[in-house]
Amino acid sequence: MNLLNVDNGKWVRVKNFRGGHGIQRRLTQLGFLPGNRVRIIRSAPFHGPLLLEVEGREIVLGRGVAAHIIVEYI
Amino acid sequence: MRFALVGQPNCGKSTLFNQVAGYKAETGNFSGTTVKFKETKVRVLGDIIELVDLPGTYSLLGTNPAERVVLDYLIDKRVDAIINVIDATHLVQGLLLTLELMELGRPMVLAINMMDEAVRQGISVDGEQLEKQLGIPVMPMIASRGQGVRETFRRAWHAAERKTRPNPIPYSGQVEDAVADIKDHLEQKIFPVSRRAIAIKLLEGDPDITRRVQAADQKIGKKVVAYLDTLCHSSTRQAVWMIAGERQTAARDLANKVFSRGEAQLSLRDRLDDFLLHPVFGYLFLVVIMGLFFWAVYGIGSWLEEPLITFFDRLTVNLLSRFGQGGLLAQLIAGTIQGIAGGIAIVLPYLIPFLVGLGLLEDVGYLTRIAFLTDALMHRMGLHGKAIVPFILGYGCSVPAIMSTRIMEDKRDRFLSAALVTMIPCAARLSVIFGLVSFYLGPWAALGIYFFNLFIIAIVAKILTRFMPEDSPGLILEMPVYRIPTLQTVTAKAWFRIREFVVEAWPLLIAGSVLLALLNYYSITPYLDLAFRPITWLLGLPSQVGTPLIFGVFRKELSMVMLAQALGTTNFDTVLSAQQMMVFTIFVVFYIPCISTIVIIKNELGAKRMGFIIGLSLLVAVVAALITRAVLVLL
Numbered sequence: 037m038n039l040l041n042v043d044n045g046k047w048v049r050v051k052n053f054r055g056g057h058g059i060q061r062r063l064t065q066l067g068f069l070p071g072n073r074v075r076i077i078r079s080a081p082f083h084g085p086l087l088l089e090v091e092g093r094e095i096v097l098g099r100g101v102a103a104h105i106i107v108e109y110i
Numbered sequence: 111m112r113f114a115l116v117g118q119p120n121c122g123k124s125t126l127f128n129q130v131a132g133y134k135a136e137t138g139n140f141s142g143t144t145v146k147f148k149e150t151k152v153r154v155l156g157d158i159i160e161l162v163d164l165p166g167t168y169s170l171l172g173t174n175p176a177e178r179v180v181l182d183y184l185i186d187k188r189v190d191a192i193i194n195v196i197d198a199t200h201l202v203q204g205l206l207l208t209l210e211l212m213e214l215g216r217p218m219v220l221a222i223n224m225m226d227e228a229v230r231q232g233i234s235v236d237g238e239q240l241e242k243q244l245g246i247p248v249m250p251m252i253a254s255r256g257q258g259v260r261e262t263f264r265r266a267w268h269a270a271e272r273k274t275r276p277n278p279i280p281y282s283g284q285v286e287d288a289v290a291d292i293k294d295h296l297e298q299k300i301f302p303v304s305r306r307a308i309a310i311k312l313l314e315g316d317p318d319i320t321r322r323v324q325a326a327d328q329k330i331g332k333k334v335v336a337y338l339d340t341l342c343h344s345s346t347r348q349a350v351w352m353i354a355g356e357r358q359t360a361a362r363d364l365a366n367k368v369f370s371r372g373e374a375q376l377s378l379r380d381r382l383d384d385f386l387l388h389p390v391f392g393y394l395f396l397v398v399i400m401g402l403f404f405w406a407v408y409g410i411g412s413w414l415e416e417p418l419i420t421f422f423d424r425l426t427v428n429l430l431s432r433f434g435q436g437g438l439l440a441q442l443i444a445g446t447i448q449g450i451a452g453g454i455a456i457v458l459p460y461l462i463p464f465l466v467g468l469g470l471l472e473d474v475g476y477l478t479r480i481a482f483l484t485d486a487l488m489h490r491m492g493l494h495g496k497a498i499v500p501f502i503l504g505y506g507c508s509v510p511a512i513m514s515t516r517i518m519e520d521k522r523d524r525f526l527s528a529a530l531v532t533m534i535p536c537a538a539r540l541s542v543i544f545g546l547v548s549f550y551l552g553p554w555a556a557l558g559i560y561f562f563n564l565f566i567i568a569i570v571a572k573i574l575t576r577f578m579p580e581d582s583p584g585l586i587l588e589m590p591v592y593r594i595p596t597l598q599t600v601t602a603k604a605w606f607r608i609r610e611f612v613v614e615a616w617p618l619l620i621a622g623s624v625l626l627a628l629l630n631y632y633s634i635t636p637y638l639d640l641a642f643r644p645i646t647w648l649l650g651l652p653s654q655v656g657t658p659l660i661f662g663v664f665r666k667e668l669s670m671v672m673l674a675q676a677l678g679t680t681n682f683d684t685v686l687s688a689q690q691m692m693v694f695t696i697f698v699v700f701y702i703p704c705i706s707t708i709v710i711i712k713n714e715l716g717a718k719r720m721g722f723i724i725g726l727s728l729l730v731a732v733v734a735a736l737i738t739r740a741v742l743v744l745l
Contacts (some may be wrong), residue, residue: 038114038559053339057350058519060174062586064354065168067203084486085495094591096482098494098584 037109039086039102044076048107055104067091068105112188113152113263113460116180117195118207119166120590122223126195126253127163128602130263147179148521148606154263154441162189168203170210171350172316174519183697184214185303187317191270192218195253198228198235199591201369205344205361212246214277214302219267219709220244221251221262227591230371240368246276254596255432278306280534281356284344295333300326313337314350380397386476392483399476403467404505411460412544420454422447438631445627448675449620452667453612456541457619464506464537465604477502478587485585491568491576494585497527504534508707510607511536511669511712512714521584522578529574529723532703532711533567533730538666542698545670546691550683555692563699566734570726615665615706622664626672628658635676649693649735652677652685662698664705669698689742696738701731 042048045075050072053060068074077087077094085098097105117123131150148163160210164183165176172178184192194203194211202221208220222235241248247265251258282288292309300323301308311319312334324331341349426447433440471477477499485495497519503511511531515524535543548556629635635657639646642656654676662669674680682691702724703711712720 059586061350062519063174065171065173065206066586066588069355069358078383078387080387080482080486082486083489085323085482087387087589088381089480091200091202093203094589096478096485096495096585096589097589098485098489098586100584101586107304 037107039074039076039088039097039105039107040099044078047073047075047110049073049110051106051108053104053106059104060102061095061102063101063105067093068095068096073110074107083106111157111190111266111267112162113191113270114184114187114189115161115163115194115195116184116207116211117166117223117589118197118200118204120170120203121166121195121197122253123166123195124163124603125596126223126251126259127161128599129256129259130161131602135226146185151262152308154267157267159263159267167207167631169207171314172318175516178318181316182318184211184216185301185307188302189216191266192216193221193266194218195221195223195251197214197233198222198224198250201235202361202365204359204362208244209357209360210278212244213278213304213307215275215278215307215309217266217272217274218245218260218276219249219266219269221249221253221258223251223253225250225257226252226255227593234370234372236368236370238297243364243367244276244279246274252664254599277303278304279360279557281353284341285313285349285352285356288341288349292330292333292337295330296323297327310353312425313341314353321605341450366487380567383479386479387482392479396480399471403471405466407460407463408544410463414459415455417575418459419451422451422455440626442624443632445624446620448541448627448671449616449623452619452623452665452671453616456545456610456667456670457538457611457616460537460540461506462604462608463605466600468503468506469600469603470595473593473594473599475590478589481585482589483589489584491528491530491571492578493523493530493571496585496587497530498529499525501534504531504536505540506537506609507538507607508532508534508703509610509710512707512710515714517587522728525719526571526578528711528715528719529726530567530571532707532727533563533570533700535563535699538704539699540668541667542695546673546682547695550691559692559695559699562696562734562738566700566730570730607640616703618705619665619667622661622668623671625676626661626668630656630675645697647734648732649697650739651690651694655694659701662704663702666698666704689739693735693739694741697731697735699731700727700734702727 039048050068050070052070072090075089077089079086083099085096086102088095088097100110115123115127127148127150130152131148147165150161152159152161162183164180167177167180169177170181170184172181183189184682192211192214194208196208211218220240222237222240225235228235228686235250237248237250247269249258249262249265251262253259281289289306289309292312296305296308298305308319310331312323320334321332338349341352345352347355383390426444427441429447430440433443480502481495481498484498488494488497499517500511500514503514508531511534512528515527515531518524518527543556543559547559629638638660639653639656642659643653646653646656655673658669658672658676661672673682677685681686686694708720708724711723
């Protein structure tokens with residue numbers, strides 16, 4: 037299950053990633069390390085990006101990026 | 111002595127810098143790149159300190175050019191002390207960078223900023239305990255009010271004076287073994303930072319540092335590869351990840367010891383996103399806010415422009431009558447005044463309110479919200495939400511707009527947004543749109559040009575992305591909390607950008623109009639007009655507009671300023687038809703970016719891409735102007 041399948045407001049845990057080094061590095065910097073808790077605060081309309089809460093910060097991810105993050109329900 | 115300010119984006123680093131720098135700061139330029147950072151001199155304990163404000167970075171991995179600059183600077187340059195600023199409300203993430211910086215083995219001080227915001231959120235951070243844990247000086251700070259600033263610099267001075275090097279926190283098991291062994295095999299003299307830092311960078315696979323170490327010592331590369339292999343076999347994760355994981359664990363342990371969360375005092379500010387990012391009202395607010403912004407800029411600008419233009423016109427007439435009408439001296443004086451007037455009366459009245467307003471939107475945190483809201487729309491053009499920032503900046507000036515494309519990780523995204531941004535009518539082209547079209551044909555025609563411009567840009571984007579399919583990951587950015595900006599940061603930011611115009615562009619503007627006066631006096635302009643004749647003929651324009659168009663490449667305002675000189679009258683409606691005015695303006699909006707923009711594009715993207723963008727803009731300008739001509743003829 038990736039982040040796009042998660043309902044708004046539900047807490048999930050990061051399992052791992054798909055995709056290249058560049059994205060992986062960037063995502064780790066922003067706190068998406070395996071084991072960390074993530075929640076979708078809101079999503080923009082017209083298939084827009086997701087606003088996420090992770091490690092006490094708010095991060096915006098486009099849907100393409102969010103699809104790279106594999107998560108599981110807590 | 112030299113101190114470097116290092117911190118993550120939005121940690122309040124620039125606020126701190128502006129607190130100590132005032133308006134005296136200089137922008138420095140890092141050799142080989144054009145990522146600008148600010149430098150200033152500060153007096154600490156009787157010493158004059160050079161203070162460098164490095165771009166905000168999440169880590170020292172150097173994944174985008176701005177971050178690369180920070181890494182290169184810290185590794186290669188002489189830095190006597192690092193002042194690391196972190197946001198108290200994002201302690202764990204901040205400490206990740208702190209731990210990485212400690213590995214460099216340079217004297218450093220940690221400033222925990224935004225203590226006021228932390229209190230509001232019910233967070234408390236035990237600075238003394240953190241100081242004990244890290245073994246480096248830790249200072250709580252509220253940079254926006256100047257609290258703790260002086261003490262931070264004093265402690266940095268002491269750390270630099272005594273050359274106290276921090277002890278990095280050791281990793282666990284195999285990773286630590288690998289780091290320690292590689293470190294022992296490194297020669298000290300390649301870099302002025304600790305060998306441990308270089309060993310870690312090698313394991314992280316930093317291409318630049320690997321290459322440089324390899325050049326000095328072949329064997330070390332094999333050693334690194336061997337360790338990468340062992341680490342890879344012992345875990346499902348790559349070394350760069352294991353290291354990131356180690357730091358993450360250490361940062362969380364530290365935070366657990368010093369961080370406590372109590373009752374938060376929620377206020378309207380925390381509910382604001384429910385309105386401003388609302389799926390319906392969010393866009394309504396966006397239109398209203400941007401509408402108000404542009405309305406205010408045009409309002410203030412035109413209110414200032416009119417009396418200033420009148421003043422300079424009178425001045426010209428006065429001086430001309432004193433020095434004789436047709437003489438060379440009179441021509442030169444008229445040209446100089448026209449150049450000066452172009453800056454004071456046409457550009458600055460719009461540029462100043464625009465930059466102040468933009469700084470406000472940026473510091474409040476709204477620009478990021480715009481990126482969130484418009485991401486879906488920008489995807490239609492093959493870009494993502496971050497590209498909206500250069501687009502908005504582009505309405506002020508293409509130069510900062512192209513510099514801001516650096517916030518994008520992907521090369522293709524940077525190139526595409528730079529190519530499109532040059533076609534956005536900047537404040538200089540605005541003077542043509544308003545001075546010619548709005549003045550003679552009414553504000554609706556001017557508005558029409560803006561919409562037509564967006565329409566053409568969207569089509570060009572569609573065509574370009576067809577040849578350059580999207581492969582970038584898409585939008586990744588941090589949403590800052592809303593902050594009330596301080597007058598100091600907003601004015602300082604605006605001043606930096608205004609000074610860029612005054613120092614770099616204005617002299618060109620004046621020189622350009624003097625040169626035109628000379629060309630006019632010696633009757634050389636007909637030859638220039640002849641060179642541009644194929645295009646002016648194609649567009650059905652009088653051949654005299656060729657020279658203003660050529661000079662428009664120096665500064666876009668010159669097309670407007672010189673049109674009067676070239677046509678011999680300021681009453682343009684006597685020599686140009688409405689259709690010609692529209693075609694001329696559309697052409698001016700799109701064709702070849704001005705010299706300063708061209709230089710910036712070359713620095714940012716290289717000569718080849720610069721050539722492409724120039725060619726593209728000329729082609730688009732001709733096509734767009736032809737469409738305008740055809741449509742107006744049919745109407």
